[in-house]
Structures are given as C-alpha cells and as structure tokens.
Amino acid sequence: MTALDRLAAALAPIGELRPGEPLARHTTFGIGGPADLFFIARDAEGLGRALLAARDAGVPAFILGSGSNILVADAGIRGLVISNRARTEEVDDAVVRIESGASFAAFARRMCRRGLAGLAWAVGIPGTLGGAVVYNAGAYGGCLADVLRRARILLPSGRAEWVDAGDLHLVYRGSAFTRGQLRDQAVLACELELAPGDPAVLLARAASYDQKRLAAQPRGRSAGSTFKNPPEAPAWKLIEAVGMRGMRRGDAAVSEKHANFFVNEGNASAADVRWLIDEARRRIFEQFGITLEPEVQLVGEWA
Ligand SMILES: Cc1cc2nc3c(=O)[nH]c(=O)nc-3n(C[C@H](O)[C@H](O)[C@H](O)COP(=O)(O)OP(=O)(O)OC[C@H]3O[C@@H](n4cnc5c(N)ncnc54)[C@H](O)[C@@H]3O)c2cc1C
Numbered sequence: 001m002t003a004l005d006r007l008a009a010a011l012a013p014i015g016e017l018r019p020g021e022p023l024a025r026h027t028t029f030g031i032g033g034p035a036d037l038f039f040i041a042r043d044a045e046g047l048g049r050a051l052l053a054a055r056d057a058g059v060p061a062f063i064l065g066s067g068s069n070i071l072v073a074d075a076g077i078r079g080l081v082i083s084n085r086a087r088t089e090e091v092d093d094a095v096v097r098i099e100s101g102a103s104f105a106a107f108a109r110r111m112c113r114r115g116l117a118g119l120a121w122a123v124g125i126p127g128t129l130g131g132a133v134v135y136n137a138g139a140y141g142g143c144l145a146d147v148l149r150r151a152r153i154l155l156p157s158g159r160a161e162w163v164d165a166g167d168l169h170l171v172y173r174g175s176a177f178t179r180g181q182l183r184d185q186a187v188l189a190c191e192l193e194l195a196p197g198d199p200a201v202l203l204a205r206a207a208s209y210d211q212k213r214l215a216a217q218p219r220g221r222s223a224g225s226t227f228k229n230p231p232e233a234p235a236w237k238l239i240e241a242v243g244m245r246g247m248r249r250g251d252a253a254v255s256e257k258h259a260n261f262f263v264n265e266g267n268a269s270a271a272d273v274r275w276l277i278d279e280a281r282r283r284i285f286e287q288f289g290i291t292l293e294p295e296v297q298l299v300g301e302w303a
Contacts, residue, residue, distance in 0.1 A: 004036055007057040007080060014049055016040040023072045023300075026064060026083060028126060030221045031270050032072025033300065035062075035081035044086045044099050044188040048154050051186055054080045062299065063186055065128035066103065069135060069223055071277075073300035074270045084130055086188070091116075094194045095149070100130030100187045104137060112206050117197030118147040120205040124213040126224075130187040134177040135295075136170035140209055145170035152189040153182065160188055173228050173295055218255040220263040226277060227260060227292040235292060236260040242283035249275045274298065 011017055017039050023032030037059075041047035047063070054061035060079035064070075084101035094116055098107060107129065108122035121142035125132065132144050133151050148165040155161055169176040176182040227235040239245065239259040246256045251266035252273045262276055281292050 003057045003059050004079075007053055007059045008037055010053045010057065011037075011039050011050060011080075014039075014053075015042060015046050021081070023064075023067070023076060023081065027067035027070060027072055027223070028221060029067075029071060029223050029264050029268075029273070031074075031264055031268060031273065032067075032070075033074045033076030033270075035077045035079075037080045038083065039080060040083045040085060041101070042085050043088065044152070044160075047082060047084055047086055047101070047186060047188060048158075048160065050080065050082045051154060052158050054082075063130065065101065065131035066126055068127045069131060069295065070297050070299050071223060071270055071273055073298070073302045075301040075303070077300040084128060094196060095191065096194060097189060097191045098129055099189045100128060100133070102129050103127075104129050104132045109206060111194060112197075112202035113199055115197055115199040115202065116194035117202055118142075118192070118194040120202050121209055123206040123209055129190055133168065133170075133187045133190055134175055135173050136175055138172075140212070143170070143172075147192045147194060149191045149193050151187050151191070154186040154188055156185070162191070216258055218257045218261050218263055220255070220265060222255070222261045222263045223296045225260045225295050226262045227280070228295045230290050230292060232288070232290055234260070238284045238288060238290065238292070239280050242280065242287055244276070244280055244283065247276065247279075249273075249279075252276055254280075270300075271303075274302075 020034045021038035022034050024030050039050050062081050064081050064083050086099035086101040089098040104125050104127050108119035111119050121140040125137050136144050150162045150164050153163050229235050236259040244254050245259040247254045250272035252268035253263050253265050255261040255263050
C-alpha cells in the first residue's frame with residue numbers, strides 16, 4: 001500500500017474523494033493537469049482533518065480556494081489537493097466570523113446588502129476568504145487588512161488558534177503566509193470588523209466598482225493581474241512598453257484590454273502561459289532593469 005493509498009483510506013469516511021481530478025475544472029484560468037488525490041472539505045474541521053491526515057501519511061497537501069490566483073502545471077499537482085468549501089458565517093452586530101472557503105466577492109456583496117460597510121471594494125474579487133487573507137486581497141484603495149481583526153490558523157502541532165491581524169504581516173499582495181513564519185499553514189476562518197452603513201449607499205458604491213472593473217478588465221479566463229506592480233511603474237505599462245500587448249503563444253494571450261491580464265482564449269496550456277510570463281520578465285529586465293514579481297503563483301509539477 002502506498003502513502004497515497006493510506007491517505008485515501010483515511011479520508012474516504014470524512015468526505016468526497018476524487019483520484020486524478022483535472023484541476024483545469026477548478027481554476028479561473030481553466031488550466032491545470034490532474035491532482036493525484038482531490039478531497040472536498042465542506043467545513044473547517046474537514047479541512048483541518050485532511051491536512052493532518054496528509055501530514056501523518058507523509059503526503060504533500062495543497063489547499064485550493066477558488067483557484068483564481070494560481071497557474072497549475074500541465075502535469076498537475078502531486079499529492080493531495082484539498083478543495084476548501086467551508087463556508088459557515090456568523091454575524092454579531094458589525095463583527096463577522098466566516099470560514100475560509102466562502103466566496104469573498106459574494107460575502108462582500110452580502111455585507112453591503114445587510115448594511116455593513118467596509119467591503120464594497122471587494123465585490124469583484126473572485127477568490128475565497130482564505131485566499132484573500134494569504135494575499136491581503138485589495139482593490140480601489142481598500143484591502144483586507146483594513147477590516148480583518150484576526151484569523152484562525154491551523155498550527156503545525158494540529159492545534160487551531162486565533163492570530164491577531166497585526167501578527168499576519170499583511171502587505172501589498174502578501175503576508176506571513178506567503179513569505180514569513182506562517183508559510184504553508186492553513187487559514188480556517190477569519191473575523192472581520194465592519195461598520196454600520198446604509199445598504200443603498202453601499203450597493204451603489206459596489207455597482208460603481210463593478211462598472212470600473214467591466215471597463216478596465218477583460219472578461220476571459222485569467223488569474224487577474226499576472227504581476228505585482230513594481231514601485232517604478234504599473235506592470236501593464238511595462239508590458240506594453242516591451243511590445244507584448246496582444247502577444248499570443250498557442251491559445252494564451254496578453255490581453256488587448258489590460259496588458260497585465262494574461263488570458264486563456266481556448267485550450268491554452270500552462271506551458272504557454274508560463275512562456276508569456278517568462279518572456280515579459282526577460283524583456284522588462286533587459287529594457288528597464290526591473291525584475292517583475294509574479295502575483296500569480298505557479299504550482300504543481302513543472303518540467
Ligand atoms: C478576474 C480576476 C480579478 C482579480 N482581481 C483581484 C483584485 O482586484 N485584487 C486582488 O487582490 N486579487 C484579485 N484577483 C486575484 C485573486 O482573486 C485573489 O488573489 C484571491 O484572493 C485568491 O484567492 P483564491 O481562493 O482563489 O486562492 P487560490 O488561487 O485557490 O490559492 C492561492 C494560494 O493561496 C493558498 N490558499 C488558499 N486558501 C488558503 C487557506 N484557506 N489557507 C492557506 N492558504 C490558502 C493556496 O494554497 C495558494 O497557495 C483577481 C483574480 C481574477 C481571476
């Protein structure tokens with residue numbers, strides 16, 4: 001019996017398991033090869049149990065939110081992929097606790113409708129709350145750090161603990177999860193502090209952000225901004241300046257509408273998108289001496 005077989009036997013009684021699930025079905029790019037083992041966690045407890053079972057079996061585990069900030073390799077991901085669909089929400093006046101697999105955009109819109117202010121900027125961000133914590137998701141001058149009080153983290157010991165937002169080191173598209181002591185640890189839930197507001201005003205604000213997004217961003221399959229904006233200039237300007245707006249590689253393309261969005265226009269492979277990413281970085285470094293840092297995370301087994 002392999003370690004993967006042992007893990008499958010441990011997980012089967014807890015929830016739905018799918019061997020060899022194509023990850024293209026679970027990413028906003030519509031790209032990605034199979035996961036050896038794919039497990040659906042419907043609550044925070046299931047997420048925690050799956051992570052601990054993988055650790056005990058010695059199998060690597062990857063937490064998948066909405067797959068809106070990742071480029072999964074064509075060969076897929078070895079080990080366990082846990083699809084986080086834990087979504088329970090509790091509202092106590094203006095303090096909200098929500099599990100990390102909930103949709104951030106839908107949650108933000110619900111809070112506007114309920115007359116809780118602080119998240120109108122988030123109505124177009126297509127990830128989970130967990131992904132939003134990991135990247136300190138933000139748009140139009142707002143970011144999660146403005147409203148996050150604390151997050152519930154699964155520690156390597158297997159114990160879950162609430163950690164204050166100040167200790168999560170939330171910065172522009174990063175946190176202690178992407179580059180610090182919490183690297184690769186799991187966000188189980190978060191607690192946000194919102195403020196009372198007028199639902200009509202909040203929904204009107206959300207609608208104006210929807211309009212801005214529609215006007216500026218392509219509708220096709222992508223993972224949002226490909227690169228973080230360096231201090232020198234917005235990434236889209238640099239990509240345009242090196243002649244890559246509209247450039248194609250197979251079915252992958254640099255969007256004509258917004259050059260920092262790379263889109264899958266049909267059956268693009270991960271290798272095609274990666275080629276465009278590498279090419280943009282190479283040209284921009286050669287022409288401007290600027291090293292662009294990808295915002296999209298490359299995951300899985302790359303050749
Ligand atoms: C059209 C479009 C527009 C976008 N616009 C914006 C924008 O305006 N602002 C912005 O900030 N982002 C934007 N994004 C990017 C993306 O939506 C965010 O980065 C989002 O927060 C990612 O969440 P996710 O659940 O999809 O994470 P995934 O892509 O599923 O995962 C990303 C990483 O986070 C880890 N992770 C996910 N959940 C957890 C968890 N519970 N615990 C620990 N680690 C976890 C994963 O393991 C992986 O390493 C956009 C994306 C798209 C496709």
